[in-house]
Amino acid sequence: MPIDKISKKTFFVTGGAGFIGSNVVEFLINKKAEVIVYDNLQSGNYDFIKNFSDKGMTFIKGSTLDKELLITSLKKYNPNCIIHMAANPIISYSGAVFDEGLRTTFNVLDAMRLSNINHIIFPSSGSVYGNATILPTPESYGPMLPISLYASMKLGSEALICAFNSIYGIDYNIFRLANAVGKNMTHGVAYDFVKKLKSNATELNVLGNGTQKKNYIAVPDILSGIFHVYSNEKYKNNIFNLASSDQISVREIAELSLKLCKSTVKISYQTQQEGWKGDVVDNFISNKRLLDIGFKPTMTSAQAIEYTINLLLKNYA
Ligand SMILES: NC(=O)c1ccc[n+]([C@@H]2O[C@H](COP(=O)([O-])OP(=O)(O)OC[C@H]3O[C@@H](n4cnc5c(N)ncnc54)[C@H](O)[C@@H]3O)[C@@H](O)[C@H]2O)c1
Structure with a gap:
């Protein structure tokens, strides 16, 4: 994997104290990147990342709902890329869909626009396909008919990212993750x-x-999948399922x-x-598009x- 897009670059990780986010932070620190974690610790745990504070990580306790702080922080650190992990992963009531899912993504995108940051990595979910009639389900499947509030929030977030790309030129890598473990x-x-x-x-x-x-995916495979795609310019502004086989x-x-x-x-x-x-x-998302570009999950x-x-x-x- 070429590391020139990671080493000595700055990443702003919303939700970086959470389960997947803390693993992303560890990965980036080990690759000699500078990492800004922006997390309100709603479900995250500072203990997961505290050892990185003297290795190139800066922690900001803040909410993505606080757009002013988000903008100030982005302007201050001017990251090369935002990895937007912050969300409520267990949305079970309707009020949370908007604030803890859609609004957080909108705020991040709008703060990026206002701070001239132009690359976002976003973890969507394999649940966006709903009860798909084609298994394994490819990225091109449609119509997308989510059956949960969580999946509708993820699909809505994807739509916002695509619109910000089209109007404001913000580049993206969207990953529809299988159930993550690790x-x-x-x-x-x-x-x-x-x-x-x-x-x-x-x-x-x-x-x-x-x-x-x-289907499930272990965190080490999530990390190598995400950065396999991110490291190659020609895969940007695309959506990839990220799952085991x-x-x-x-x-x-x-x-x-x-x-x-x-x-x-x-x-x-x-x-x-x-x-x-x-x-x-019966959730089975196809990883063929990733296999075709040379990424193979190990588990x-x-x-x-x-x-x-x-x-x-x-x-x-
Ligand atoms: N875990 C999975 O199986 C899975 C699958 C597909 C997609 N995802 C997505 O990956 C991302 C990370 O999921 P996770 O499983 O690590 O969840 P997590 O709850 O462990 O991590 C989410 C992090 O975001 C933080 N956060 C939440 N709302 C925030 C806000 N408004 N402002 C700032 N920080 C906030 C939390 O404190 C936490 O640290 C989420 O977007 C989730 O939807 C997860």
Whole structure:
């Protein structure tokens, strides 16, 4: 991977104290970039990144809803690129869609326009396709019919980014991520299962009937995928799915969790397939477009889950 677009460059990472964001920060610091983290610590954790403060990271405690602070910070640090991770990853009520999803993206884009910053990397989601009829689902699939507020917020954010590109020339790399797993994880099914099993639960209660299938992606593969694309100018202003090449079911994750946690409790399932309203029960996004440009994830979905559960167990040990 060419590092001239990373080394000695400045990245402004909104949400950089969160699960994926903190891994992005570590990656960039290791590549000798300068990193400005802008995070309100709503769901992030400063402990994830505190060791980088003497290695080229600056932390600003601020909200993307505070546009003035955002503009002042961008003007002060004049970054080469914004990696916009800040969002509420578990949007479950309608009020949050606008403020904690769409408005945060709008503010970041508008602050970029006003500060002459012209490149954004944005983590969208594989859930934007809704209940797609083509699996694995390619980026060209349509019509896009999201079935959750979270996915609608992500699709709306993508639309805003495309419009800012068209009108104001702000370049972008959008990634529709599969379910992300890995170090510093604080939410998601593998995290929930391990947490339940470690709290001496007598039963592992699973949301849905366990047949829901999704593809996953481990953080190291997310990082190499994102920067594989970012490092090559010719891939800018494009959308890429970023996922492993296969799926795993919730039942398989539950069984793997029991095995790795050395637990023998009973797994209990619900009768309906979906775990919650808006759960895409068969989510399989195609990574062919990335494979075609030479990026190959190193882990299958099952390997990504196993890798993550082992990391979580190390934290408990
Ligand atoms: N985790 C996944 O499976 C997944 C999949 C697809 C896309 N994404 C996207 O990736 C991004 C990071 O997700 P994550 O799983 O690391 O979530 P996370 O909650 O761990 O990280 C989000 C970070 O943003 C910060 N934040 C939230 N609102 C903010 C605001 N208004 N101003 C400043 N900071 C704010 C939080 O404090 C946190 O540090 C999100 O945009 C999410 O939607 C995540």
